[in-house]
Amino acid sequence: MGHYIELTTFDLLLAVGLIVIASSISLALRLGLTRSLAIAATRCMLQLGAIGLILKKIFQINSPYLVLAWLAFMLFMASREAVRRAKSKYKGINLDALATMTFTSLTVGLLVTQVIIKVRPWYDPQYVIPIFGMIFGNSLNGICLCLDRFLEYLRSRQREVELALCFGATRQEAVLEGARQAVRTGMIPIINNMTVAGIVSLPGMMTGQIVAGASPVQAVAYQIVIMFMIAASNALGSMLFATLAARRLVSNRGIELQIGGNGNMAAKGARP
Amino acid sequence: MEKDPSRTAPKASKDFYCGPIDYIDPLGRHLLRHVTLALSPPCLCVISGPSGSGKTSLLRAVCGLNNASVGVRRIGDTTYSPKKLPHWRTQVTLLLQDAPCLPGSIRDNLSFPFSFKNNPGRVFEPDRAMRLLKRVKLSQFHLDHQVDGLSGGERHRLALVRGLLWAPPVLLADEPLSGLEPELAQECFELLKDYARQGPNTVICVLHEERFAKQADISLRLKDGTLHRADHI
Numbered sequence: 001m002g003h004y005i006e007l008t009t010f011d012l013l014l015a016v017g018l019i020v021i022a023s024s025i026s027l028a029l030r031l032g033l034t035r036s037l038a039i040a041a042t043r044c045m046l047q048l049g050a051i052g053l054i055l056k057k058i059f060q061i062n063s064p065y066l067v068l069a070w071l072a073f074m075l076f077m078a079s080r081e082a083v084r085r086a087k088s089k090y091k092g093i094n095l096d097a098l099a100t101m102t103f104t105s106l107t108v109g110l111l112v113t114q115v116i117i118k119v120r121p122w123y124d125p126q127y128v129i130p131i132f133g134m135i136f137g138n139s140l141n142g143i144c145l146c147l148d149r150f151l152e153y154l155r156s157r158q159r160e161v162e163l164a165l166c167f168g169a170t171r172q173e174a175v176l177e178g179a180r181q182a183v184r185t186g187m188i189p190i191i192n193n194m195t196v197a198g199i200v201s202l203p204g205m206m207t208g209q210i211v212a213g214a215s216p217v218q219a220v221a222y223q224i225v226i227m228f229m230i231a232a233s234n235a236l237g238s239m240l241f242a243t244l245a246a247r248r249l250v251s252n253r254g255i256e257l258q259i260g261g262n263g264n265m266a267a268k269g270a271r272p
Numbered sequence: 273m274e275k276d277p278s279r280t281a282p283k284a285s286k287d288f289y290c291g292p293i294d295y296i297d298p299l300g301r302h303l304l305r306h307v308t309l310a311l312s313p314p315c316l317c318v319i320s321g322p323s324g325s326g327k328t329s330l331l332r333a334v335c336g337l338n339n340a341s342v343g344v345r346r347i348g349d350t351t352y353s354p355k356k357l358p359h360w361r362t363q364v365t366l367l368l369q370d371a372p373c374l375p376g377s378i379r380d381n382l383s384f385p386f387s388f389k390n391n392p393g394r395v396f397e398p399d400r401a402m403r404l405l406k407r408v409k410l411s412q413f414h415l416d417h418q419v420d421g422l423s424g425g426e427r428h429r430l431a432l433v434r435g436l437l438w439a440p441p442v443l444l445a446d447e448p449l450s451g452l453e454p455e456l457a458q459e460c461f462e463l464l465k466d467y468a469r470q471g472p473n474t475v476i477c478v479l480h481e482e483r484f485a486k487q488a489d490i491s492l493r494l495k496d497g498t499l500h501r502a503d504h505i
Contacts, residue, residue, distance in 0.1 A: 159372035166335060167385035167438060168362035252357040254337050 004213045016041075055129065064123040071132050075101055078136035085144045088151045096244040100143055104237040105135045112229050134205070134226060135233050138190070142234030143241045146186030150242050151249075153178035158255050171250045179242040186238030190231045197227060285348035286441045287312045288364070288474045293333045295326065295340035303329050304340060305497035311490070313441070314472030316465050318485045320502065321494035327478040328369055330494060331444045335366045347441060358390045365438055369446040371431035373422065378405075379415040381430060385438050394439065404433045408460055425451035432460055436467055442474045443467065449479065461487070 019041045026033040058066050079097040083089065109132045113119045119127040154161070157178065164174040197203055198220075205226055209219035249256055291308025303326030311317055321327050333340035336357040345352040345360055352360035362385075373381050383396040398415060405411050408429040422430065428451055435443050445464070449457040461484055468475040468489070477484070485491040491502040 159368070159370070160374055162337065163368060163372045163374065164384070164388075165337070165358075166361060166366045166368060167388065168358050168365070168390045169385075169388045170358050170390065173388055252336060252354065253339060 004211060058125050058129070062125065067123045067125050067128055070129065074133060074136050075105060078140045082140045082144050087148045090245070090249060092248050096241060096248065097143070099244060100237050100241040101136065101139060103240060104139050104233050105132060107236060108229055108233040109135050112225060116225055135229065138230040139233040139237040141189060142186040143237045145189070146182045146238035147241055147245060149185040150178055150182035150245055153181060154249060154255050161250065162254050165254060171246070171252060175246045175250050179246060182242045183235065183238040186234055190227070190234050194227050194231065197223070287348055288442045289344060289346040290334050290342065292343045293330065293340050295329050295333050295338065297329060302497055304333065307499055309334065309476070311474050311476070313474045314468045315474045315489050316468040317474070317476045317490040317492060318488035319476065319478050319492045319494055320480060320485055325494045326497065327494050328446055331366055331446050331476070331478060334444060335361055335364060337366070362390050362392055363440050364442040364444065365435060365440040367431050367435045367443070367445040367448050371427040373419045373427055373430065375420070377416045377418055378413055378430065381419055382434050382437055396437065401433065401437055404436055407463060408433060409456060428452065429460065432463065436463065441471065442476070445475070445477045447478055447480070
């Protein structure tokens with residue numbers, strides 16, 4: 001890797017000054033944010049610090065098992081976060097989220113690391129961890145949006161789904177339009193990101209590589225791979241999650257979910 | 273139609289048999305107690321009964337749209353297992369109570385069933401659609417007219433036309449004439465009658481007005497979870 005300026009502890013202390021600026025503004029305007037700002041900054045420091053140390057250790061030990069274990073941990077946390085962010089939930093959503101994230105990240109991640117970038121050894125944490133991390137983080141977003149849209153569809157279009165069933169539609173046919181809309185919704189953010197990439201914003205990974213000394217052209221090449229990877233994982237993840245949710249929530253009898261207050265749902269057998 | 277299934281043994285190819293049906297609704301009411309429907313075409317059957325007696329639940333149970341326990345579903349010699357519900361519904365099609373529509377044009381709304389995988393080779397005929405629309409006094413609308421603005425009564429007539437175009441051997445209709453003025457309701461009822469005669473098909477309607485019950489081939493009353501022949505026949 002090329003040259004880059006190493007940050008020292010002293011440099012970080014200087015950076016705390018930036019938080020002090022933000023806090024002063026909060027104090028001056030009586031925003032009441034000083035406390036949350038301090039907590040957020042501390043959490044940010046501790047969490048990232050911990051991750052830094054853990055990654056450093058993983059890089060040192062350089063064992064495939066450890067890399068896999070860390071990926072599994074990230075995967076688990078990402079699927080939990082996806083469920084937590086979803087506006088409405090159903091029985092079995094945790095399992096569906098985990099299954100979706102596992103399948104999607106494995107398919108896309110292996111393709112990118114093993115076929116496109118050709119990481120050697122195959123588990124090299126320097127590539128495998130950040131790339132899988134980006135898949136987790138982004139497909140999480142996509143499937144969340146997709147799921148919200150799909151459940152909203154089932155909730156508001158129950159009669160139309162039933163109408164289709166009445167005329168002999170299979171349950172896949174009956175919810176096809178809902179799944180289509182949901183996958184489309186899951187894909188919109190990455191399409192927007194690709195459209196404005198480099199013009200409105202410099203993507204984070206590219207920026208990082210440039211700072212770390214990579215040639216801008218290489219950084220761009222990586223960024224393109226990453227963007228396409230995210231597009232694929234969002235499409236795949238959205239489609240899979242909608243399919244799994246449909247399997248649970250829609251049967252031959254119709255939509256098997258009960259709509260509770262403030263957007264909570266529970267799958268249930270009976271319908272009047 | 274009677275409680276005892278052994279009395280009727282359908283042999284002809286389009287005889288309709290469904291039951292015994294038992295259904296306890298989510299509130300715990302035992303709405304249907306061992307009800308069996310067995311009808312041979314041509315037959316126009318009207319089911320009435322006090323509100324809340326389970327008429328809608330009965331039709332939905334026949335189509336497998338609720339979790340009622342249904343013994344056997346059969347048309348002629350063909351028995352349909354619960355897995356075959358989509359196929360069953362191409363043969364026994366329910367017109368839902370409040371006549372839902374899909375967003376889109378009248379054509380979309382009339383032709384969508386023909387695109388389903390389980391469509392048993394039926395073909396959408398726009399000319400026939402126009403003729404039927406005319407009969408139910410919807411001919412002012414072109415096939416490409418969007419359905420958004422249709423009134424309740426218009427949607428019911430559209431649903432009726434959809435059902436007749438789809439032409440299943442057994443047509444179930446849950447209050448298909450609601451929201452229609454008496455003359456129009458009579459005209460639509462005649463259409464259902466013709467449909468039963470000409471197929472010959474089986475038509476089962478849930479209807480409230482006694483005048484329709486009187487014109488039916490069979491008039492049944494659902495009360496206390498069982499079906500009885502209505503008194504006035």
